Amino acid sequence: MTTPSDMHLLDLSRSPGQLARVFRHAHEIPDSPAITYDGGALTWAQTLDLVLRLARDLRDRGVRTGDRVALLTTNRPEFLLTVLATWALGAITVPVNFRLTPREVAFVLDNTTPAVLLVEDRTAELATGAGEHAATAAPEVLDLDSRAYLDPATFASGPLDVLDVVVPAAADDCAIMHTSGTTGNPKGAVLSHLNVFVCSAGVAKKWEVSSGKGVVMLAPPLFHIGTFLASQGAIAGGGTALVVASSGFDAAATLRTMKEHAVTAAFMVPQQWSLLCEEIDRAGGADAVGLQLGHANWGGAPASAKVLDHMRAAMPHTEVKASFGQTETSGYGVGIDWEDSLRKPGSVGKPADDMEVRVVDPEMNDVAPGEIGEIVYRGPGVMSRFWNNPEATAEAFAGGWFHSGDLVRRDEEGFIHVVDRLKDMIISGGENIYCAEIENALTWHPDIAEVTVVGRPDPTWGEVPVACIVPQDPAAPPDLASVRAYLKDRLASYKHPKHVHILPELPRTGVGKIHKPTLREVVVS
Structure with a gap:
């Protein structure tokens, strides 16, 4: 007999939303690890249960569709659970950089006016300081360290009913990711459910994350678009998201973590990969360490030929790839694989799947190969707008393409080389x-x-x-x-x-x- 819940889950399964994937994984691989962290692990069944309990808790606190839920936390499993719980209510998640000053955090909170702000003991003082500078009403503050949010018994109200889970439309807002601006104030890039759905699927495919297979290490801060997208890639594919606590980069500790948890994919900046490779050398090589890393993704900064050569030598069984994108393109844009990066030193590659790019002059005319122009984007990964900033939005989308502000040249083979940045x-x-x-x-x-x-x-x-x-x-x-x-x-x-x-x-x-x-x-x- 068909029930209303069955029909609702059918509607959810046809939507471009990450929560639909969580329901599917909880049904197909309930006992497979979804999130691991220092001190524990959550299966897909446990993850879905906690997400729905946290969603019910947020709803009881007044969070509704379109409201914002801000996260001022370091890397921890509750970050991922809260993001999914927020989406279950049709609300919008706002990751906040915990390295900012109170004044900077206050601007983000004033810009997005969240209904709830999640903090932890480590960031509580920062949140208090931000409140002293904020011009808008303070949101309700939830301290993750004051309650056992990974314990189902914490949530007396029980899980959110399936019928109350919001079925998202492709264009619905799901996240506001702030990126620094040249005027001194950050801008909030609004990502849609389609942005995250498509780009996370691309990450899962690229890193060979599939049902019950693949361990994605999340070491850089989760408020960064690169790590945020990596986490959603693990969710999309049904692999395991390994949340590494934010305590500063330690190459030896990172290598131990990768071995202990059999990490298969990771994203880090070139400087971190360089330090890790030095540690691998000291340990006697990747085989001696027992490294199972299949995919090493670098981005966030250029990688020199020296670093790429070192990565190839230190990790001979690992496929090394690069990503060049922006918060406004969901971290997607242009990518280059290992061999091409060695053949094309300095290049950031070619357009990623589903991403269309042009290299144009100030009048939006395409420039010839070898000439310098601005790279502009169009595709399902491009944000919808800047939050509360119609002027910046209009400027960014002049001519119907997203203007990156990056000056590049494209060679005869179509490979893109970054020359300078309009945004300085x-x-x-x-x-x-x-x-x-x-x-x-x-x-x-x-x-x-x-x-x-x-x-x-x-x-x-x-x-x-x-x-x-x-x-x-x-x-x-x-x-x-x-x-x-x-x-x-x-x-x-x-x-x-x-x-x-x-x-x-x-x-x-x-x-x-x-x-x-x-x-x-x-x-x-």
């Missing part, structure tokens, strides 16, 4: 740092008359920000310690300049604009 972004250790954001903050420093920021190559981090300063008093210029102290409560520490360069004046073009190419040469010399 520095990539340091996989983190995006925008010069204008630092400049805006330092403009108010009492000892600074003029300031601009450029990136300088760094052997460890790829690039680091350098502040080029014209002091108010040439006899008493600010030093690096003074600059970093001034920024302490204004910008996250990873955005702080690593060097200060004092100049009598800033070089300018004929129309009075600061000439940054000259400064880049100055700070390197």
Whole structure:
């Protein structure tokens, strides 16, 4: 006999939503591990049960379709459970960077006005500080460490009824992922259920994650689009998501984790892969370690030929691939495999599946192979809009394509090479740092008359920000310690300049604009 619940699950199974996949895995492989973490594991049946219990708890707290649920937490299994529970209610998840300052977190909360904010003991003080700077009403705060959210008995109300699970439409909002902006304020890229559904399936296919097979290591922060998408790839395929606690990168500990949990796929930035390969060498090689890694994905920063050669030598049985994309494209965009990356040094590859790209001039005309232009995107991975920012949205989608702000050239074989960034972004250790954001903050420093920021190559981090300063008093210029102290409560520490360069004046073009190419040469010399 067909029941209303049966028909509802049928409707859900036809929707482009991750929760439909969780229901399927819980039915087909209920005892297979879905989420593992330090100290425990959850099967797919347990994961679905906890997701529905947490969804019921959020609904009892007033969360409804379209509401936002913000997560200010480090990597932990509750992060993944909350994301899915939020989607069960038709609500929108808002991952928040726990490395931000209270002022920066306050901006994100003011921008999205969440109904609920999840914190933990480690981030509770940050949330309190953000509340002191926020202009909007404070959301209800739930401390994950104050209740045993991985224990079903915690939820007295029981699980959400299947009939109350929202069936999402393709265009429905599911996540707001904030990315730093050149104006000093971050922008919230709104991802749809279709964005996540399609791109996560692509990750699962690329990493050979299938029903009960594949262990995806989630080591970088889950608020980053790369790790967030990796987690959804594990869910899409029905493999295991290994959540690694956020405690700073330790190559030896990471290698032990990969061996202990038989990790088959992982995403990290090139600097982390380089350190890991050094650790593999010290341990006697991948075979001696017992490494089962089939797929190593790098991104977030360029990888040098030296790093790629080292990865091939240290992990001879691992397929190494790269991803080049943005938060606004769900982390998708362009990719290159191992052999092509060695044959095409410096290239980020060709368009990913289902992604259409062009390289255009300012008038949206395609440029010829070898010429420099801006890469623009169209496809199911492209965000719908910027949250509460119609002006930025209109600018980003001028001409019917998403404008990345990246200047590239495409060679005769169609491989794309990044040349520069219109948004003047520095990539340091996989983190995006925008010069204008630092400049805006330092403009108010009492000892600074003029300031601009450029990136300088760094052997460890790829690039680091350098502040080029014209002091108010040439006899008493600010030093690096003074600059970093001034920024302490204004910008996250990873955005702080690593060097200060004092100049009598800033070089300018004929129309009075600061000439940054000259400064880049100055700070390197």
